[in-house]
Amino acid sequence: MDEQLHSLSRRLIELRIEHADLNGMIDRLAEQLPLDELALQRLKKRRLALRDQIARLELACDPQEPA
Numbered sequence: 001m002d003e004q005l006h007s008l009s010r011r012l013i014e015l016r017i018e019h020a021d022l023n024g025m026i027d028r029l030a031e032q033l034p035l036d037e038l039a040l041q042r043l044k045k046r047r048l049a050l051r052d053q054i055a056r057l058e059l060a061c062d063p064q065e066p067a
Contacts, residue, residue, distance in 0.1 A: 012057045015050055022047040 026043050029036060 008057055008061050012054060012061060015054050015057065019047060019050045019054065022050065 022043055026040065026047065029040050029043065
């Protein structure tokens with residue numbers, strides 16, 4: 001169980017780093033002219049998918065307290 005939690009925590013860190021990297025890429029791409037809207041849209045979609053994965057892993061790592 002601890003090993004599984006450790007691997008989930010590690011994966012969560014990796015996803016957060018990737019999410020931060022995408023934020024930087026999106027910011028740089030948005031400043032370029034001419035604007036590549038398709039590439040920007042794809043990066044934003046990937047960032048949103050990462051955010052969803054991060055949220056799911058956070059729930060898996062932090063057990064819910066009984067009501």
